[in-house]
Amino acid sequence: MADRLLDASGLRCPMPLLKTKLELNAMAPGETLEVIATDAGSARDIPAFLALSKHRLIRQTELNGQFRFVIQCGG
Structure with missing residues (x-):
């Protein structure tokens, strides 16, 4: 389980990346x-x-048009 969750569902490019x-x-x-x-x-x-x-x-996974990414923050 991730420390934080960002739900960018419904947002169009480039907003998911910017967020x-x-x-x-x-x-x-x-x-x-x-x-x-x-x-x-x-x-x-x-x-x-x-x-x-x-x-x-x-x-990185994709299921039914939903893309999920788990990212580790770098130092």
Whole structure:
């Protein structure tokens, strides 16, 4: 279970990514964030951002149009 949950369901690109960035900026290193999004662009945008950041994508899943990401905040 993640330390924080961000439900970005119903938000269109780029809002799920922007809200994810803001939430991660407010977190301590090592904490985990679970993001829920329904915008298909999130499946591409969030992992691409994380690959260029200090944060780590722990898990990414998709079920019935709902995308879930578990992210560990980097230091």
